[in-house]
Amino acid sequence: MRIVRACLRDGRGGSPTAVLDDDGAFTDAERRAVPGRAGTSHAVFIGAGNVLRFFTSAGELPACGHGTVAALAVLAGQGREVTLRAGGRTFAGWVEADGELYRAAFDPGPVSLRAPSAEEAGPVLAALGVGEPAGAPCVASVGRERLLVPVAGRAVLAGLAPDQERLRAACDAIGMLGCYVYTIPEPGGRAAARMFAPSIGVPEDIANANSTACLAARLGREVAVDMGDALGEPATVVASARRVGGLAKTLS
Incomplete structure (x- = not known):
C-alpha cells in the first residue's frame, strides 16, 4: 500500500489517498476497511489493465x-499518457514528473x-445553513x-457548519452523494x-476533482479551486472542459 497526497497546493497539503495493487484477491469488505486502516478518506485499487476501483x-x-x-502518480512510470478504466468507461490520463512531485490530470468524461x-x-x-x-x-x-451551490465569498464559505445528519438524510432522499x-x-x-x-461516509472532502470538473462545465471556463483549508490540508484542483487534476506526491 502506498499513500499519495493528491491535489497539493504549492507542494503542501493535498488529500492523503491509499493506493493498492489489486489482483482480485480482496473482498469488497476488505476494500472498505482500507481507508480506516490507512487513515485516509478514500482508497483506490489498481487492477490489471489499469482498471481503477474506488472505496x-x-x-x-x-x-x-x-x-x-x-x-496516476503511482502509474507514472508507464509514460506521460496512460489509459485508465473505471466506472464502465475508458479514458486518458496524463502524468509527468516535476522533481519529487507529479503533475497529473485526466479526462473526467461528459458532465450532465x-x-x-x-x-x-x-x-x-437548510442542512448546509447557507x-x-x-x-x-x-x-x-x-x-x-x-x-x-455558489456563495458570496471565502468568508461565507469558511463559516459553514453543516448539520451532517440532516445533510446526509437530505442527500440520501434524492440519491445525491453530497454538496459542493x-x-x-x-x-x-x-x-x-x-x-x-456524508452520504458516502466523508463529512468533508479535502479535495474533490470531479466536482471541480462539474464546476468548470457549469461555468464554461477553466478554474483553479482551493479546497481543504477548513481541514488544515490546503489543496488545489485545476479543471477545464476536458481535463481535471493537480499535483501529487507519493509518501510511501
Missing part, C-alpha cells in the same frame, strides 16, 4: 477524481447539468449527482470550495 468506508464509488490523480427542483434543493440548503445562495444551485454529475459549495471565481479563474459528502 470509502461506506462502500464503492463509481468515480473519484483525487483518487484518479493519486493512481440540470436545475434542481425546490424539493431537492430546499432540504440540502441562507441565500449567491446564484442558482445546479445538479451536476460525472457518474453520480451532486448539488453545486463554491465561491464565484475571481477574474483570473481562482475560486474556493468545500465538498460535504
